[in-house]
Amino acid sequence: MKRNLNWPRLDLSSAENLMLELSDTSGPAPSFDLSKMAFTGVGDRVQQRDIEDVRNAIVELAEKRGFVLRHGFQQDPPASQDDLLQFDSDVFQVFHDLTPMTWSEAGSKEIWSWFSLVLLPDVTHWRWRFGSGSKSKGYRGIDWTPERWIGQDLTRHSWARHWWRTVQFKNDPRLAEGLREGEFNQITERSASIGTNPDLIVILTEELKSAFDEYRGDVPARDLIRDVAARFTREMSYLDDTLFDDSVLRAWSRRLINDSIAAYDPDSGAREFEG
Incomplete structure (x- = not known):
């Protein structure tokens, strides 16, 4: 080194x-x-x-x-x-x-x-x-x-x-591959919330990529990331994410992704994203 x-x-x-x-x-x-x-x-x-x-x-x-x-x-x-x-x-x-x-x-x-x-x-x-x-x-x-x-x-x-x-991606640098600049920005430029927790960044990116694969063409990737990131920012104003283990961070990510997908396409509720 x-x-x-x-x-x-x-x-x-x-x-x-x-x-x-x-x-x-x-x-x-x-x-x-x-x-x-x-x-x-x-x-x-x-x-x-x-x-x-x-x-x-x-x-x-x-x-x-x-x-x-x-x-x-x-x-x-x-x-x-x-x-x-x-x-x-x-x-x-x-x-x-x-x-x-x-x-x-x-x-x-x-x-x-x-x-x-x-x-x-x-x-x-x-x-x-x-x-x-x-x-x-x-x-x-x-x-x-x-x-x-x-x-x-x-x-x-x-x-x-x-x-x-x-x-920010130190736990799994490979996840950064394939993210476009605007998508990167929505996750990592929120320096007062998501961007401060490398564990959350990696888990959220994993879950988002799974959601992209499942809903490809139904929900634009950048719109989904923007909405999910905004939901995280609101909830992180009263939740301390550093107290959560990986399983809680993953469940949290999936819930907010599902909320965003449902808001974008109400008909998607019949096939809830499970990661």
């Missing part, structure tokens, strides 16, 4: 200034320079070879899905949505191991701003420039969602979300 490292931090003011450089075909240049970066005072600092390894690994994954390094921010033709989603899946498999750090370190918003705006700005641009399908004219333009670049919401940030999803 790799030792945990301290990673560079990019303060909010500097991050916002770099965001202003974004346009459809340009952005801040990638940099390996650590001399002006801030670090925490305790632990081993990341070295240039470490960040080079991270960038090279991510660029290699992106190139397999249509990114052309020499084109920088001027990628043409655009990547397909399927390629971008597969890139997300590829990154999810390796990113946590590429970037060893403590939970405390990974909770720093400034670290993730550095990843997206200093180490990987061209890849981040490629991921969202074509994924959004918009014609943004810059940070103050139409669609450069700040949360994807600046570490404001770590469940939505381009790179932080992969790191923390690995933690």
Whole structure:
């Protein structure tokens, strides 16, 4: 196992200034320079070879899905949505191991701003420039969602979300395969409820996938996930899920899935989902 490292931090003011450089075909240049970066005072600092390894690994994954390094921010033709989603899946498999750090370190918003705006700005641009399908004219333009670049919401940030999803799915990482971004978001971005309990995330995902197989075509997957997640959020306001064992979490998940299916299609009650 790799030792945990301290990673560079990019303060909010500097991050916002770099965001202003974004346009459809340009952005801040990638940099390996650590001399002006801030670090925490305790632990081993990341070295240039470490960040080079991270960038090279991510660029290699992106190139397999249509990114052309020499084109920088001027990628043409655009990547397909399927390629971008597969890139997300590829990154999810390796990113946590590429970037060893403590939970405390990974909770720093400034670290993730550095990843997206200093180490990987061209890849981040490629991921969202074509994924959004918009014609943004810059940070103050139409669609450069700040949360994807600046570490404001770590469940939505381009790179932080992969790191923390690995933690959330640590009990069974294979379950994350096949979930689309919007489906991921409904489960893992509810950081004040479902997203804090890896056991619940795994069990709920297992039960949802079973429900998808049984009701395929009857209930849209994203609608079902959204409704189930909302029901969990309401009930978790007065229930402590950390006191429940796996059998209770599974029964709870099935009940709320059945409630959601019945609300979407009242005729489905005759064939209640049993997992």
